[in-house]
Amino acid sequence: MSLTERQLLSGDSAIALAALHGGVALGSGYPGTPSTEILEYLAHIGGKAQWSPNEKVAMEVGIGVAYGGARSLVTMKHVGLNVAADPFFSVAHTGVVGALVVVSADDPGMASSQNEQDNRRYAVAAAVPMLEPADSQEAYDFTLAAMEISERWEIPVLLRVTTRVCHTQAPVQPRAAVPPPQPHFEHDLRGRNLIPSNARPAHRRLRQKLSEMTEWSELTPLNRLVPGDKKLGIITSGVCFMHAREAAPAASFLKLGFTHPLPLKKIAKFVRSVERCVVIEEGDPYLADAIRAAGLNVESKPEMFRFGELNVDRIRRILAHDHSPEPARPPVKPPELCDGCGHHVVFQALHNLDCIVAGDIGCYALGVLPPYSAMDCCVCMGSSIPIGLGLRHVLPPAEAKRVVSVIGDSTFVHSGMTGLAEMIYNPPPTGHVVVILDNSTTAMTGHQEHPGTGRTLDHAATSKVVYEDLGRALGIEDVRVFPLGKDCAGFQQMIVEALASEKLVLIVARRPCVLAAKSIREYENRDKCATGCAAPEALVP
Amino acid sequence: MKKNVNVVIAGLGGQGVIKASDILSEAAFRSGYEVKKSEIHGMSQRGGSVTSDVRFGPQVLSPMVPPGEADFLVVLAPDQVEVNRGQLRAGGVLLAPDLIDPAALANRKSFNVALLGALSAHLEISAENWQAAMHSVLPEKLHAANEQAFAEGRRAAATRLQP
Numbered sequence: 001m002s003l004t005e006r007q008l009l010s011g012d013s014a015i016a017l018a019a020l021h022g023g024v025a026l027g028s029g030y031p032g033t034p035s036t037e038i039l040e041y042l043a044h045i046g047g048k049a050q051w052s053p054n055e056k057v058a059m060e061v062g063i064g065v066a067y068g069g070a071r072s073l074v075t076m077k078h079v080g081l082n083v084a085a086d087p088f089f090s091v092a093h094t095g096v097v098g099a100l101v102v103v104s105a106d107d108p109g110m111a112s113s114q115n116e117q118d119n120r121r122y123a124v125a126a127a128v129p130m131l132e133p134a135d136s137q138e139a140y141d142f143t144l145a146a147m148e149i150s151e152r153w154e155i156p157v158l159l160r161v162t163t164r165v166c167h168t169q170a171p172v173q174p175r176a177a178v179p180p181p182q183p184h185f186e187h188d189l190r191g192r193n194l195i196p197s198n199a200r201p202a203h204r205r206l207r208q209k210l211s212e213m214t215e216w217s218e219l220t221p222l223n224r225l226v227p228g229d230k231k232l233g234i235i236t237s238g239v240c241f242m243h244a245r246e247a248a249p250a251a252s253f254l255k256l257g258f259t260h261p262l263p264l265k266k267i268a269k270f271v272r273s274v275e276r277c278v279v280i281e282e283g284d285p286y287l288a289d290a291i292r293a294a295g296l297n298v299e300s301k302p303e304m305f306r307f308g309e310l311n312v313d314r315i316r317r318i319l320a321h322d323h324s325p326e327p328a329r330p331p332v333k334p335p336e337l338c339d340g341c342g343h344h345v346v347f348q349a350l351h352n353l354d355c356i357v358a359g360d361i362g363c364y365a366l367g368v369l370p371p372y373s374a375m376d377c378c379v380c381m382g383s384s385i386p387i388g389l390g391l392r393h394v395l396p397p398a399e400a401k402r403v404v405s406v407i408g409d410s411t412f413v414h415s416g417m418t419g420l421a422e423m424i425y426n427p428p429p430t431g432h433v434v435v436i437l438d439n440s441t442t443a444m445t446g447h448q449e450h451p452g453t454g455r456t457l458d459h460a461a462t463s464k465v466v467y468e469d470l471g472r473a474l475g476i477e478d479v480r481v482f483p484l485g486k487d488c489a490g491f492q493q494m495i496v497e498a499l500a501s502e503k504l505v506l507i508v509a510r511r512p513c514v515l516a517a518k519s520i521r522e523y524e525n526r527d528k529c530a531t532g533c534a535a536p537e538a539l540v541p
Numbered sequence: 542m543k544k545n546v547n548v549v550i551a552g553l554g555g556q557g558v559i560k561a562s563d564i565l566s567e568a569a570f571r572s573g574y575e576v577k578k579s580e581i582h583g584m585s586q587r588g589g590s591v592t593s594d595v596r597f598g599p600q601v602l603s604p605m606v607p608p609g610e611a612d613f614l615v616v617l618a619p620d621q622v623e624v625n626r627g628q629l630r631a632g633g634v635l636l637a638p639d640l641i642d643p644a645a646l647a648n649r650k651s652f653n654v655a656l657l658g659a660l661s662a663h664l665e666i667s668a669e670n671w672q673a674a675m676h677s678v679l680p681e682k683l684h685a686a687n688e689q690a691f692a693e694g695r696r697a698a699a700t701r702l703q704p
Contacts, residue, residue: 008570008578111581135577135604168604169566169578239604246602312607327608330624333553335589 018143023180025070032077034166035105055080118283222257233274342484342511347372358388362408385419392428484511545598552617557653562593568674579604651690658694
């Protein structure tokens with residue numbers, strides 16, 4: 001299919017297509033549902049896209065791209081922006097030359113996340129402009145608009161999307177591609193070195209930009225009126241606009257696409273133009289709080305609707321003041337570890353030994369479910385190692401000696417390495433045992449590559465981080481590798497020995513993900529052929 | 542078609558729920574309808590329940606089929622019928638897995654497409670658009686098996702429609 005004709009695209013794919021048509025020089029990110037497909041599709045359609053070890057690094061790569069005068073797209077799920085918040089806040093102060101568009105894909109309802117977090121708050125906290133598309137067409141259009149806004153005000157832009165925008169397929173009419181800017185470097189020592197004497201004027205410049213954008217937000221068609229009955233006015237943003245129009249087809253709407261800084265004059269005019277005004281938004285009452293703080297009288301949803309996604313049915317309830325308990329969702333079959341998954345052996349052994357297990361983010365979080373029930377905590381990316389160390393420091397020795405940290409390979413590269421540095425720097429008296437569950441891919445999000453697989457986003461060979469070498473280089477004296485198979489007793493014995501040694505032990509438990517193994521073999525064979533064996537074409541007479 | 546058509550496809554991770562909804566939405570789009578297709582993926586890859594909503598017609602707003610408003614409920618796994626039955630409107634059509642005999646399929650993995658064939662007997666989408674959608678969504682080596690499954694499903698539904 002041509003990339004310029006009207007086509008069905010997910011919101012994620014639409015963002016990628018806009019990045020390609022808008023001349024993004026490099027997309028960087030870390031996989032995370034529901035954002036993962038953006039960079040995969042960008043690479044698929046011929047753009048340049050890379051996985052970084054984590055979101056902070058991806059953001060910093062993007063800042064470099066934008067400092068160089070090129071356009072940058074940085075993608076992550078909502079919790080990724082927590083990891084990347086440090087550079088995000090600072091680059092708002094330094095500003096950029098080329099566009100820096102940061103995609104935060106929020107997951108209201110937590111289809112595949114550890115927490116429910118409304119990242120619209122980040123636009124306010126970091127003082128950056130924010131756009132919220134409602135469907136795939138807007139995901140395309142707003143990505144291009146975000147690039148223009150970013151370059152016009154020399155500021156990073158937050159493109160805030162949610163699961164239903166990311167993963168809904170809908171028609172998109174693309175536009176003609178625009179020529180990308182030519183990267184070049186200009187020194188700006190005072191502007192980009194945030195020592196206090198430079199940062200103070202930088203903060204004033206940032207607030208001046210926001211003030212100008214506030215005026216602009218009153219005029220931009222990104223914030224638009226949908227005229228209707230004056231009895232009911234609805235102020236909304238994102239996919240809630242679609243649900244709300246279906247729930248109340250006759251109502252008047254103020255549909256906000258540019259949601260920071262807010263067009264409070266336009267909002268005030270709308271509020272006064274209708275008899276009843278209701279703010280419909282998922283998650284936190286971000287719009288409602290801001291509008292009420294401006295002295296405007298609007299209805300907001302009751303607290304029960306802060307939780308989970310909104311939909312047509314729930315919005316009908318909000319509009320009807322129906323606060324009765326909602327029908328319980330029918331029980332669904334929960335996910336489980338795949339047949340043949342290497343993690344089975346690990347969690348069977350940890351269960352048998354009644355270990356205290358500090359877990360981490362990934363498929364293996366399913367180790368918490370029966371029959372193993374062998375994970376005591378799972379907090380955030382990379383937390384398993386430091387939390388395990390904290391437990392070891394304070395628990396009585398008999399309990400401390402049962403503590404094990406388990407972490408997946410992609411998660412380890414994301415933010416586990418600093419945990420190992422902590423371990424050798426502040427070793428607990430009883431030692432510690434860390435197991436890296438190396439399945440040679442980022443399995444949970446759909447088999448993305450990472451620095452430990454030795455392949456790039458598009459599966460081409462590159463340099464590889466080797467965990468056992470890294471552990472030894474950091475000074476961990478006991479580093480072991482265990483090839484996972486059916487030998488649970490062997491693995492269990494290794495854990496028993498490691499715990500009894502009271503030393504710092506790193507075990508790399510290795511087996512490729514059963515769902516990814518075939519693809520991994522194909523990539524490896526291809527790479528071997530590229531360097532060694534005769535090319536298949538040469539065999540054809 | 543004056544009204545939107547709401548279809549919910551349900552099953553378990555790995556059964557091809559999403560692939561079936563890809564084909565349906567593509568076929569509807571090629572037929573000139575406005576289309577939205579929405580599902581949750583992520584944890585569902587690990588064998589858990591999966592549903593995908595496809596809505597098409599003159600204008601589609603919300604991407605999700607409101608509870609009790611599905612015209613068609615297509616279910617790939619027997620144990621997912623009851624948990625999803627509430628999605629159907631009164632008078633809506635359930636296409637359950639017992640409609641298809643897996644032994645009649647050239648490849649049992651095409652079970653999802655066989656149920657699409659059964660659904661096709663109820664929809665205003667031409668055979669050409671169904672075929673073009675399958676060809677655009679599935680790799681070429683799977684075309685023949687899936688076309689056989691689609692035809693088998695359509696035949697099974699037609700038999701049931703004309704007792």
